[in-house]
Amino acid sequence: MTSLLILDDDPDCGALIAKFAARLGKSAAYFSDPTAFVAAAIAGGRDVDVIVDMQMPRLDGIDVIEQLFEKNFDGRIFLMSGGGRSMLEAGRRVLGGSEGLISGVLPKPFGQNDLKRLLEGEGKVRPTLWETPVFSKADPEPQFDVDSLFENLCPAFQPKIAAGSRRIVGYEVLARLDKADGSALGAEELLGRLKMAGRSDDATWQLSRKAIDWSIENLASDQSLAINFEPDTISNIDLVDQVCAYALDSGLEPEQFVFEITEHQNLPRRLDILRKITKLRTKGFGVAIDDFGVGFSSLQQLSSFPFSEIKIDREFVSRMLEDPIALSVVRAAIQMGSSAGMSCTAEGVEDEETALALEAMGCSALQGFWVSKPLMSEEASAFAMSYQPPANVCEAEQGDGGPDKAAGGYHVAIVDDEAAVRQTLVRGLSRLGFSCRPFCSGKDFLESLESEHFDCCLLDFRMPQIDGLDTLKAIPSNHRGMPVLIFTSHADLKLAVDVMSEGAVDLIEKPSTMKAIAERINERVIASRGLRFKLRLATESKKSLENLTPREREVAALTAEGKSSKEVALVLGLSHRTVEVHRANILKKTNTRNATELTRLYEQASFSD
Structure with a gap:
C-alpha cells in the first residue's frame, strides 16, 4: 500500500x-x-x-x-x-x-x-505557459527527409460548436503527419522541423489546399474553415492571395474561411501587413487572433489589427473553474470581444461544467475534447454526418417560457420597495448587458414566478408587509435553484446566518458599485448553474446504478475502488470468470466502456451525498 x-x-x-x-x-x-x-x-x-x-x-x-x-x-x-x-x-x-x-x-x-x-487523480498536468521549445540552438540537428514530410503532411479537423445551440459552426485545421513507424508526429514537432528546413510557407499552402478540398464535400454553408498562419507566413502576401483564390475558386464564400494568427511570433506592425489583413476583412474573410492571452497574442496586437475573432487559450479555459485569476482573464476576453464586435471562441473545453460557465458569460463558440478531438479527413466526414448537439442543461431547465437574455447578461429580478433604488439598479445593470425586471414588493415578485423564470434575484431585506427573509422562505421549490442575493444596508452576522440558512447565496451591503454588483451576480449564477448540472448528473448516474442486481452492485463498488477482477473475486468469494461476467453486464447496463468510466459514474452519483 x-x-x-x-x-x-x-x-x-x-x-x-x-x-x-x-x-x-x-x-x-x-x-x-x-x-x-x-x-x-x-x-x-x-x-x-x-x-x-x-x-x-x-x-x-x-x-x-x-x-x-x-x-x-x-x-x-x-x-x-x-x-x-x-x-x-x-x-x-x-x-x-x-x-x-x-x-x-x-x-x-x-x-x-x-x-x-x-x-x-491521474496526476497529469495541464499544458502551461512555460513549455520547452521542441528544438533549441543547443540541440543536435535532427535527421529527417523534407520531401517525406511533405508527402505525408495531412490536415486534421477539430470541430467548433456554437454556444447555446451547440451546433457545428466550423472546424480548425491542424497539421498532422504519419511517421514511417505508424506513430503520429505532433504539430509542435512538425512545425519545428519545417521551420528548420525553411519550408513552413510551402507546408501552409499544401495544408490549406488539402483542407479546402475536404471542405467542398463536407462544409455546410453556415460553417467555416480556420487554418493557422504563423505571423511570418501571413506576411507572405503572395501566399495569402494564393490561398484566398483557391478557396474562392473551390466554391467557398469569403466568410467561410478564417486565417488564424498564432502566438509563436510577434505580428510585425508593418503597413503592408495591416493593409493585407484589412483587405481580407473588407472582402469578408475572417481573421482570428489565436491562443489569446499567451505568447505574442497580446492586447497590443488586438488593438492594432482588425481581427474578427478572439480565441481564448486553453491555458486559462482549462483552469477557470478552479483559478479565480484564470476566470477573470476568460471573462475579460469575452467582454473585450463583445464590446469590439468580435466573436469569441474558448479553446480547451474539456467538460460540460466549463461549457455551461462559458455560455453563461456570453462566449460565442466552444472548442476542445469535450466536443471532439482533432479528426483525420475520413473521421471528420463521419463526425459531420452523425453529430448530434449535446443537450444544454441550463436551456432545458429554463423551458420554453423563459425570456431571452441580453447578450452576455442574465434575466435578473430586482425586488426593493424604494423606487429610486429600483430605477438605479435597472439602469446600471441594463447598461452592463443584464435584462432586469423590477418589483416593488416581495408579493409581486412571488406572483411573477408562476409564469416567469429568472437567472438571479437581487432581494432587499427590509421591506414592509413581507420582508426579504419571508420572501425567501416563500420561493416555490421549482425555483429554488435560482440564486438569491440579499441587498441591504443593515448587514450583520445574525442576518447573514438567517438568510443563508434559507437558501440565499450572497449578501451585498448598500451602497455598492454597479460593477461590484454585476460581478457578484455573474459569479453566483455561474456557480449555481454548475451545481445544478452536477446534481442533475448525480441523479442520472444513480438511475444507471439502480438497474444493477445486488451482486452486480457489490462488484461495481469494488471495481470503482480500483480493485482488479481477481481482487474482487477474492473479496466476494467468487471465481474470476464469474466476476468477469458480472463486470461485462455492469458495463452494458451503465453504458460505460471500462473501469475508469465506471469509477467516474460512481463519483458523479455520490456528489449529492
Whole structure:
C-alpha cells in the first residue's frame, strides 16, 4: 500500500492530513524537518506519495522538492499552500512545467474529499505557459527527409460548436503527419522541423489546399474553415492571395474561411501587413487572433489589427473553474470581444461544467475534447454526418417560457420597495448587458414566478408587509435553484446566518458599485448553474446504478475502488470468470466502456451525498 509523507511547519495541519489519509486507507507520517522528510521519501521510492507545503517560515518547499528531483525520487509529488491557487500553479510551473513532475496541487483550507480527489487523480498536468521549445540552438540537428514530410503532411479537423445551440459552426485545421513507424508526429514537432528546413510557407499552402478540398464535400454553408498562419507566413502576401483564390475558386464564400494568427511570433506592425489583413476583412474573410492571452497574442496586437475573432487559450479555459485569476482573464476576453464586435471562441473545453460557465458569460463558440478531438479527413466526414448537439442543461431547465437574455447578461429580478433604488439598479445593470425586471414588493415578485423564470434575484431585506427573509422562505421549490442575493444596508452576522440558512447565496451591503454588483451576480449564477448540472448528473448516474442486481452492485463498488477482477473475486468469494461476467453486464447496463468510466459514474452519483 502506498504511504503518504507530509512536510509542513504546522503540526495541526500535518495531523489533519494524516487523519484524512487514514480514513482513506493510507498510512501517513508527518515531518517538520526537511532533511528527515527527504530521507524517508527517497527510502520509500515508488511506494510513497509526498505532500509539501510551499510556504513555511525559514523553509522553502520548492528547494525541498528540487532536492527530491536531484535524488531521483520516483513517487508522486503534491504541492500544498494557503497562498491561493495562483501561487500553487506558479510553483507547479517552476518545478516541472509541462513535464508532469508535479502530480497535483492542494489549496488550503481543504477537506477530506479534496484530499481524496487529489490522491486518486491521474496526476497529469495541464499544458502551461512555460513549455520547452521542441528544438533549441543547443540541440543536435535532427535527421529527417523534407520531401517525406511533405508527402505525408495531412490536415486534421477539430470541430467548433456554437454556444447555446451547440451546433457545428466550423472546424480548425491542424497539421498532422504519419511517421514511417505508424506513430503520429505532433504539430509542435512538425512545425519545428519545417521551420528548420525553411519550408513552413510551402507546408501552409499544401495544408490549406488539402483542407479546402475536404471542405467542398463536407462544409455546410453556415460553417467555416480556420487554418493557422504563423505571423511570418501571413506576411507572405503572395501566399495569402494564393490561398484566398483557391478557396474562392473551390466554391467557398469569403466568410467561410478564417486565417488564424498564432502566438509563436510577434505580428510585425508593418503597413503592408495591416493593409493585407484589412483587405481580407473588407472582402469578408475572417481573421482570428489565436491562443489569446499567451505568447505574442497580446492586447497590443488586438488593438492594432482588425481581427474578427478572439480565441481564448486553453491555458486559462482549462483552469477557470478552479483559478479565480484564470476566470477573470476568460471573462475579460469575452467582454473585450463583445464590446469590439468580435466573436469569441474558448479553446480547451474539456467538460460540460466549463461549457455551461462559458455560455453563461456570453462566449460565442466552444472548442476542445469535450466536443471532439482533432479528426483525420475520413473521421471528420463521419463526425459531420452523425453529430448530434449535446443537450444544454441550463436551456432545458429554463423551458420554453423563459425570456431571452441580453447578450452576455442574465434575466435578473430586482425586488426593493424604494423606487429610486429600483430605477438605479435597472439602469446600471441594463447598461452592463443584464435584462432586469423590477418589483416593488416581495408579493409581486412571488406572483411573477408562476409564469416567469429568472437567472438571479437581487432581494432587499427590509421591506414592509413581507420582508426579504419571508420572501425567501416563500420561493416555490421549482425555483429554488435560482440564486438569491440579499441587498441591504443593515448587514450583520445574525442576518447573514438567517438568510443563508434559507437558501440565499450572497449578501451585498448598500451602497455598492454597479460593477461590484454585476460581478457578484455573474459569479453566483455561474456557480449555481454548475451545481445544478452536477446534481442533475448525480441523479442520472444513480438511475444507471439502480438497474444493477445486488451482486452486480457489490462488484461495481469494488471495481470503482480500483480493485482488479481477481481482487474482487477474492473479496466476494467468487471465481474470476464469474466476476468477469458480472463486470461485462455492469458495463452494458451503465453504458460505460471500462473501469475508469465506471469509477467516474460512481463519483458523479455520490456528489449529492
